[in-house]
Amino acid sequence: YPVERIRNFSIIAHVDHGKSTLADRLLEITGTIAKTDRNKQVLDKLQVERERGITVKAQSASLFYDHKGVNYLLNLIDTPGHVDFNYEVSRSLSACQGVLLVVDANEGIQAQTVANFYLAFEAQLAIIPVINKIDLKNADPERVEKQIEKLFDIPVNECVRISAKQGTNIEKVLEKVIEKIPPPQFNTTDPLKALVFDSTFDHYRGVIANIAIFGGEIQKGHKIVSAHTNKRYEVNEVGILTPDEQPTHKLYAGQVGYLIAGMKEVTEAQIGDTLFMYKQPVEPLPGFKSAKPMVFADQTEYNNLKSALERLTLNDSSVTVHRDSSLALGAGWRLGFLGLLHMEVFNQRLEQEYNTSVILTAPTVPYKAVLSSAKLIKEYGNSEITIINPAQFPDKHSVSEYLEPTVLGTIVTPQEYIGKIIVLCQDRRAVQKEMLYIDEHRVMLKYLFPLNEIVVDFYDALKSLSSGYASFDYEDAGYQAADLIKMDILINGNPVEELATIIHSDKAYATGKFLCERLKDAIPRQLFEIAIQAAIGKKIIARET
Numbered sequence: 001y002p003v004e005r006i007r008n009f010s011i012i013a014h015v016d017h018g019k020s021t022l023a024d025r026l027l028e029i030t031g032t033i034a035k036t037d038r039n040k041q042v043l044d045k046l047q048v049e050r051e052r053g054i055t056v057k058a059q060s061a062s063l064f065y066d067h068k069g070v071n072y073l074l075n076l077i078d079t080p081g082h083v084d085f086n087y088e089v090s091r092s093l094s095a096c097q098g099v100l101l102v103v104d105a106n107e108g109i110q111a112q113t114v115a116n117f118y119l120a121f122e123a124q125l126a127i128i129p130v131i132n133k134i135d136l137k138n139a140d141p142e143r144v145e146k147q148i149e150k151l152f153d154i155p156v157n158e159c160v161r162i163s164a165k166q167g168t169n170i171e172k173v174l175e176k177v178i179e180k181i182p183p184p185q186f187n188t189t190d191p192l193k194a195l196v197f198d199s200t201f202d203h204y205r206g207v208i209a210n211i212a213i214f215g216g217e218i219q220k221g222h223k224i225v226s227a228h229t230n231k232r233y234e235v236n237e238v239g240i241l242t243p244d245e246q247p248t249h250k251l252y253a254g255q256v257g258y259l260i261a262g263m264k265e266v267t268e269a270q271i272g273d274t275l276f277m278y279k280q281p282v283e284p285l286p287g288f289k290s291a292k293p294m295v296f297a298d299q300t301e302y303n304n305l306k307s308a309l310e311r312l313t314l315n316d317s318s319v320t321v322h323r324d325s326s327l328a329l330g331a332g333w334r335l336g337f338l339g340l341l342h343m344e345v346f347n348q349r350l351e352q353e354y355n356t357s358v359i360l361t362a363p364t365v366p367y368k369a370v371l372s373s374a375k376l377i378k379e380y381g382n383s384e385i386t387i388i389n390p391a392q393f394p395d396k397h398s399v400s401e402y403l404e405p406t407v408l409g410t411i412v413t414p415q416e417y418i419g420k421i422i423v424l425c426q427d428r429r430a431v432q433k434e435m436l437y438i439d440e441h442r443v444m445l446k447y448l449f450p451l452n453e454i455v456v457d458f459y460d461a462l463k464s465l466s467s468g469y470a471s472f473d474y475e476d477a478g479y480q481a482a483d484l485i486k487m488d489i490l491i492n493g494n495p496v497e498e499l500a501t502i503i504h505s506d507k508a509y510a511t512g513k514f515l516c517e518r519l520k521d522a523i524p525r526q527l528f529e530i531a532i533q534a535a536i537g538k539k540i541i542a543r544e545t
């Protein structure tokens with residue numbers, strides 16, 4: 001396939017708007033998979049994805065399509081929709097020249113639609129809006145097209161109206177892909193330049209790297225080098241994903257496919273790495289920003305957890321892993337996740353795919369402290385430290401400033417819930433940044449939130465006060481100064497390390513009272529008195545007996 005006949009694209013959407021269903025239809029219409037039972041969600045390979053109905057890992061598939069007598073190779077890369085996995089979305093987009101932005105004709109633009117649009121827009125990709133579920137009784141494609149025009153500045157007539165479920169207008173989508181998305185601008189005669197954009201671990205074959213070829217060609221027997229590690233490999237197999245691996249003779253510039261090259265170690269297939277031909281080095285492609293963990297939790301060691309963790313983190317390099325131990329829980333790991341759903345999904349995958357069982361503690365967020373004590377600065381070798389464990393919280397006399405992580409949250413809601421949502425956000429110490437009507441009935445709100453205020457139950461609270469109608473997405477917004485304190489919990493006068501928490505001083509009394517009440521219910525009744533106290537330094541702020 002000459003590059004003019006290749007198109008690389010992704011489908012992006014708010015969760016449940018129909019990405020996976022549309023992907024199935026595209027695979028069927030191009031004869032990639034058989035038209036059997038509906039809703040099989042072929043690209044969702046993981047058990048956790050099928051059970052939860054969400055996409056976690058980006059998957060790719062190559063489709064062949066005849067258009068006006070010309071045969072095209074279309075590489076489709078599915079992306080996860082949930083906020084926690086935006087990192088996977090940006091990874092997938094780097095291998096594409098265009099996207100299908102799917103929007104539900106009934107629900108209209110939601111928080112993740114906005115976030116995903118900007119990811120694609122910033123990557124300068126061609127964006128084709130697809131209005132899905134036009135078969136629904138309450139579908140209002142006109143209204144959604146107007147929202148798209150107002151928010152994204154895309155003319156109404158560029159939208160394609162489809163029903164992925166019923167297979168309506170799927171051909172039109174493929175025609176748009178060919179007309180609107182530019183072919184990749186790469187040359188097969190250039191030296192080899194391949195981007196590793198994903199990788200999976202196979203128990204039998206070792207590391208399987210998903211690659212996008214930005215120049216040259218690659219085939220079995222070639223000697224290649226990783227720009228990241230400088231290690232040399234001999235290529236054993238290359239091929240395309242249909243969506244199962246199908247070996248091919250070669251992969252050419254502009255193509256997307258997989259590579260097996262005897263990489264055995266989990267660290268060898270670094271995502272964002274550039275591969276080039278031995279003795280023909282090239283300028284490496286700009287790597288990905290490594291994902292920043294936002295939520296930390298401890299996991300306690302059991303049977304084969306160590307090797308399971310190593311393998312699963314190869315499949316999901318956005319998880320950070322540190323050894324850790326505590327008095328009550330024993331040896332374990334402190335893991336960093338992108339968000340709560342990410343944490344739950346990771347845990348479920350450990351159990352289902354690696355047959356391990358784990359105990360997970362309540363999550364915390366990474367705080368920072370700017371040190372003022374010369375002694376501590378010397379000890380840490382740095383004047384700014386990150387605190388992920390309350391036990392390391394430095395005393396305020398040796399600190400000039402504490403910092404907390406923040407996120408910029410986008411909320412899309414029907415207007416009748418605005419009042420309640422504003423109260424909820426204020427209660428979470430959030431600051432309003434923007435408020436915009438996207439049509440007569442719907443509003444988009446932007447707030448700067450301290451991360452720890454949304455990490456546990458914000459999403460549930462938002463959903464319940466809006467009867468499920470408000471949607472939420474967030475992106476990292478850096479650190480801000482905060483009046484933080486460490487709160488200890490004392491049982492009969494003795495501090496219990498595992499129960500200590502770092503909180504904002506405004507929330508100290510309420511949180512202390514709440515924790516003491518909960519512990520009173522949780523600790524089995526005894527024949528003697530037990531004092532349960534919350535304390536800040538030496539000061540007791542709440543007590544139950």
Ligand code: GDP
Nearest residue numbers: 015016017018019020021132133163164165166
């Ligand atoms: P994803 O989360 O974006 O991958 O969404 P899915 O493809 O999993 O679809 C979410 C739900 O919407 C599923 O129950 C689908 O059956 C349903 N759905 C998808 N497309 C359509 C459509 O065109 N019409 C209707 N009525 N339902 C659809």
Ligand code: MG
Nearest residue numbers: 019020054055
């Ligand atoms: Mg899906």
